[in-house]
Amino acid sequence: MNELELIDKLKEEIIQTLNLEDLKKEDIDTDAPLFGAGLGLDSIDALELIVLLEKNHGIKVSNPQEGKAIFKSIRTMAEYIQSKSPIKNP
Amino acid sequence: MSDMNYITSYCKIESGKVVLNNEEVFRGGENVAEADFMKSVYKHFKTDYPKFYKMDNLCKLAFIASELLLKTNNITEKYNRDRIAIVISNSASSLDIDTEHQSTISDKDNFFPSPAVFVYTLPNILIGEIAIRNSIKGENSLFIFENFNPEFMENYHNILLNLKTTDACISGYVDFYEHKYKAFLYTVEKTPGVLAIEHTTENLNQLFNK
Amino acid sequence: MKSDTYIAAMNVISPLGFTSEENFGQLKQMKTGVLVHDDPQLYFEPVCAALIDSDRLRSEFKKLNTDISYTRLEQLMILSIESVIKQNPKIDVKSERTLLVISTTKGNIDLLEPANLKKFDKDRKMIWKTADMIATHFKNPNTPLVVSNACISGVLAIILGKRMLDSSQYDSIIVSGVDILTNFVVSGFESFKAVSKEVCKPYDASRDGISLGEGCGTMVLTNDKSLLNDDSVIVVKGGSSSNDANHISGPSRTGDGLLLAISNTLEEAGIPASEIDYISGHGTATLFNDEMESLAMADAHLSDVPLNSLKSYFGHTLGAAGIIESIMAIHSMKENTLIGTYNYKEPGVTKPLNVITKTTSAEIVNCLKTAAGFGGCNAAVLFQKQ
Numbered sequence: 001m002n003e004l005e006l007i008d009k010l011k012e013e014i015i016q017t018l019n020l021e022d023l024k025k026e027d028i029d030t031d032a033p034l035f036g037a038g039l040g041l042d043s044i045d046a047l048e049l050i051v052l053l054e055k056n057h058g059i060k061v062s063n064p065q066e067g068k069a070i071f072k073s074i075r076t077m078a079e080y081i082q083s084k085s086p087i088k089n090p
Numbered sequence: 091m092s093d094m095n096y097i098t099s100y101c102k103i104e105s106g107k108v109v110l111n112n113e114e115v116f117r118g119g120e121n122v123a124e125a126d127f128m129k130s131v132y133k134h135f136k137t138d139y140p141k142f143y144k145m146d147n148l149c150k151l152a153f154i155a156s157e158l159l160l161k162t163n164n165i166t167e168k169y170n171r172d173r174i175a176i177v178i179s180n181s182a183s184s185l186d187i188d189t190e191h192q193s194t195i196s197d198k199d200n201f202f203p204s205p206a207v208f209v210y211t212l213p214n215i216l217i218g219e220i221a222i223r224n225s226i227k228g229e230n231s232l233f234i235f236e237n238f239n240p241e242f243m244e245n246y247h248n249i250l251l252n253l254k255t256t257d258a259c260i261s262g263y264v265d266f267y268e269h270k271y272k273a274f275l276y277t278v279e280k281t282p283g284v285l286a287i288e289h290t291t292e293n294l295n296q297l298f299n300k
Numbered sequence: 301m302k303s304d305t306y307i308a309a310m311n312v313i314s315p316l317g318f319t320s321e322e323n324f325g326q327l328k329q330m331k332t333g334v335l336v337h338d339d340p341q342l343y344f345e346p347v348c349a350a351l352i353d354s355d356r357l358r359s360e361f362k363k364l365n366t367d368i369s370y371t372r373l374e375q376l377m378i379l380s381i382e383s384v385i386k387q388n389p390k391i392d393v394k395s396e397r398t399l400l401v402i403s404t405t406k407g408n409i410d411l412l413e414p415a416n417l418k419k420f421d422k423d424r425k426m427i428w429k430t431a432d433m434i435a436t437h438f439k440n441p442n443t444p445l446v447v448s449n450a451c452i453s454g455v456l457a458i459i460l461g462k463r464m465l466d467s468s469q470y471d472s473i474i475v476s477g478v479d480i481l482t483n484f485v486v487s488g489f490e491s492f493k494a495v496s497k498e499v500c501k502p503y504d505a506s507r508d509g510i511s512l513g514e515g516c517g518t519m520v521l522t523n524d525k526s527l528l529n530d531d532s533v534i535v536v537k538g539g540s541s542s543n544d545a546n547h548i549s550g551p552s553r554t555g556d557g558l559l560l561a562i563s564n565t566l567e568e569a570g571i572p573a574s575e576i577d578y579i580s581g582h583g584t585a586t587l588f589n590d591e592m593e594s595l596a597m598a599d600a601h602l603s604d605v606p607l608n609s610l611k612s613y614f615g616h617t618l619g620a621a622g623i624i625e626s627i628m629a630i631h632s633m634k635e636n637t638l639i640g641t642y643n644y645k646e647p648g649v650t651k652p653l654n655v656i657t658k659t660t661s662a663e664i665v666n667c668l669k670t671a672a673g674f675g676g677c678n679a680a681v682l683f684q685k686q
Contacts, residue, residue, distance in 0.1 A: 018206070021143040040140075043550050047205035047492060055202045064493040172560055176543070183407070183427050183448055188484070192412040195487045201344070208488035209549045209674065212405055214449040218675030221543040227560055229541050230677055231456060234446040236428040242445070249463045255540060255564045 006078045014074070017052050018045050030074045038073075046071060053077075059084045095247050098283030100262075100276035100297060101159040103131070103151065110158050111285060124271055128154055135161075139223065146187040146210035147271070149219045152178070152264040155273035156220045163284075165258045165277050166224050173257040175229035175250055176217045177243075178275075182267035183234055184213045216264060229256055238263045238274065240294035247278050247289055263298070274298050305462040305536040307683075308391060308472065308522045308529070310627045311383035313376055314515035314614050315350045318360060319383065323624075324631040327639045328659050332613050334499045334511045343486045348499055350513030350615035351481060352376070370433065371408045371424065376516040377434055377478045384474065384518050385438075390527045391472050391520050393438045399470045400444035402431050403457035403477035404619040407448075410482045434476075451582070451673030452541060453477060454517065454622020455681050459539030461521045471524055477623035478516040485618070486512060492549070494586055500616075502583030502609035502641050503590050503655050505648030510584045513615020517623035519630075532634045532685065537666075538568030539681035549674050551588045555596030558670060558678040562600045565680040571666055573601040576682075578638060578662070580629040580669045581653075583609020584616055589672060594649035602668070608656040612642040622671045626681065633664045633685045 001009070011025040014034075018041065032038045035046070046067050053059045053070075059081060061067060070080045102109040106118035106127055116134055118127040128150045132142055137157055145153060160166060165174060187210040194203045209215065214232035221227065229250065235242070243261060250256050262275035274297070278289050287293050311319060315333030316326040326333070333350040342349070354372075361375045370378060381400075385393055392398055407427035411417045423429045431444040445464070447457050454477040461473040479485075489495050489512060496509035521536065522528070542564070544557035552558070566573060579602060581593055590609075597603050610625050617624055632638060640658035647655070667683045 019143040020140070022140055042547065044206050044209055044548075050493070051202055051204055051491065171545075172542075181426070181428060185425060188406075188409070188412060191488060192484060195483060196413070198344070201487075203487040203491040205488075205491045208491055211484075211488065212448070212450045212674050214673075214675040214677060215548050217449075218543065218548045218677070221545040221676060222547070225545045227543050227545050227557060230449065230543050230675075231447060231460070231541065232449050234427045234431075234448050235443065236426070236432070239443070242443075245467060245469070246463075249467050254567065 003078055003082065006081060007074055010074055010077055013052055013056055017048055028074060033073060034071050057081050093248055095251050095278050095280055095289040096282045097287040097289050097293065098277045098279045098285050099159055099163040100274065101155045103155050103273040104271065108158065111162055124269055144206065145219060148184060148186055148213065148264065148266040149210060149216045151266050151271055151273045152216035153219050153223070155264065155275040156260065159260070159275050159277065160224060163277055165279065166226065169257045171225050172227045173255060174226045175256045175259040176220055176226060177231050177246065177250065177259050177261045178217060179233035179235055179239065179263050180213060180265040181234065181236055182265055184211050186267050187211055220260065238298050240291040240298065243294060244289060244291045251278065251280055303523050305465050305521050305523055306525060306528055307534045307536070307630060308520040308527050309384035309388040310630065311380045311518045312515065312624050312627050313352065313380050314513070314624065315352055316613065320627050320631060324628055327610070327613055327628060328637060330640055330642055330659065332499055332642050334513065334612060334615050342481070342483055343490065347486055348496060348511050349481055350511065352514055369419065371420065372410060373408050373478055373480045374430055374433055377476050378437055380516040380518040381434070381438060381474060381476055384520050388520060388529050390529065393440055393474065395471070396441045397471040398440060399442050399464055399473050400431070400435055400440055401457045401461045401464070401473055401475045402434065402444050402446045403453040403475070403623060405448055405450060405453055405479055406485065406618070409484050410480060412484060448619065449673070449677055450675050451616070451618055451621060452671040452677045452679040453619040455539070455626065455669060455671040455679040456541055457623065458519070458536060458626060458681050459541065459679065462536045462539060465521060465523045472520055472522040472527060474518065474520050475623060476516065476518040477620040479514060479618040479620050481512050481514040496585065499643050500585035500612050501643040502585045502611050503649060503653055504644050505646040507585040507587065507590060507648060509586055511611065511615040513617045515614055515617040515620045515624055517620050517627050519623060519627055534630050534633060535684045535686055537571065537682045537684045538565050539679065540564035540568065541677060541679040544676035544678065546676055548676065551592040551672060555592045555599060557676060558593065558596035558672055559599045561678040561680040562596065562668065562670065565668070565682050569682040571682060576602060576605050576666050576668050577664045578629070578632060578667045579605050579607040580625050580667065581607045581609045582671045583611050583641070585611055591649050592672065594651040594653050597653060598651035603652055604654050606638055606654050606656045606662065608639055608641040610639070622669070626669050626683070629667050629669055630683060633667055633683060636661055636663055638662050
């Protein structure tokens, strides 16, 4: 999966997992902040994103503090997943 | 000092029907799933609160009932919100979402407990949701009885509204379990208001069951 | 008509003991009930928690000689209520003038596991059914009042008990709080990344999460002084609850919700902050809860009052916590002995708190007990020695 596909997939996963019902993929800016002003996510969403990484991408984040950097934007998430991905370019 | 308190507005949601102060204001289609029904109520009344979609069924039900209820009266304007209490009871506690959390942990090979699910495994979260939406900070209690208990509600409101801390209450019953649901929320004040129904066991029984 | 509400009997069942005296004795020696448990039934990894010894529970319960089968949670509550009745025979549990007030967050939550439910009727998952089983066991004719308000349930149950007495319908109220620790609760708090790998460190600079626990606490309240069998009189002077109206799981960033509950409590009790001798805090040892408490205490002018958290002894016992911790606070008042906060070493909150570090003697007349919980709820209750 290339980065663009991954970004697309992540947007879908986030809308579904975090129940952002009124949003469409196109509404999420890849580089916009996920927390605070951006999508208005909160601390429970941050924890839920940690579960998402583990469940859908097999990546375990044990220290929730790490999440801050990873979940800055969809792009930083995608980059993190690619850097950790056990199978590169299958 | 008069001991009488009054039901000044009420909202009842059950079997695909929404009743607000003696008037049916919405009816869902036949055989609509509970979740879809609650969403259709949310949409029908043009509610704008994206957090609604994150709530579990019990909180969604409590939330839409409280939205409609607080649209029909002005208690959040009339009283200091630090002095409005929320007193709600139910029967099945949070078992609906408890069962969902249990399903995320029962398979050791597919063990993904969800914080967004777990946080709802306490029935009083529904009070929190109503409090957050309306900035209400007063007394809060979530009781569990097998059935709605009007005798207790009458008695407890007499105590609560006599305290120096409380001017008005949002009260009632919200239950959601095994596809059955019922919300009956009402406001209680020391003055009769428009509805002017005395907050008595008999009247509560009648409103709850009719 | 409001009159003073007295405490007529108490019991605590925890890993530290099966009576309140036994528990308090362990606290005085600063012995904790929180240990590492490596039990896959509880969690797939070892977890630091306060668990009641099942063998001891079984053997204590066997002594009651009942042929009805009760769940682990029901056994704890029955044993605890049996203990207070034995302690004070003037309390007539069978009377219609006695009400049971039950505090629990999760009830028989172990019955959600199919293997456990097999042994019981499906209704037993319902908390009202548990309450009904307890009332029936003690032949109490009233429908128990069950409160399930997250981590303030226990403190709220005491407040409700007092209010029900003030309504003059009852002579005595048996307030009992219980929760058990299962995979359900542990995995939930683990998913919140809220559980410490070590015994929790309330208010400490290096605190990194809670320790969970299980237990049961029971106290009998009465407005009738003749029902007391003890010379040292403890009175419930007032109590109040509130909501942050801020977030369903995150503590308030200002502490204003807890401050409201404290102010209302002091006002009802008619006691100024300057007369509080001891605070039994909530102190879950999460970063944000303890910080929030420090802000509320500062705004309530209570920062200098000696304060402890007992979470590093009992773990967080959820619906039982407020009652167990209140009972320990009452022992502190009766014995004029402040208990140190186990595992507290260095200050770690923005507004300084006077955290008690070791067992010390002090005259305690007025004690404030506070609690806060999910759903943004807060509660406070004030006990006075007369």
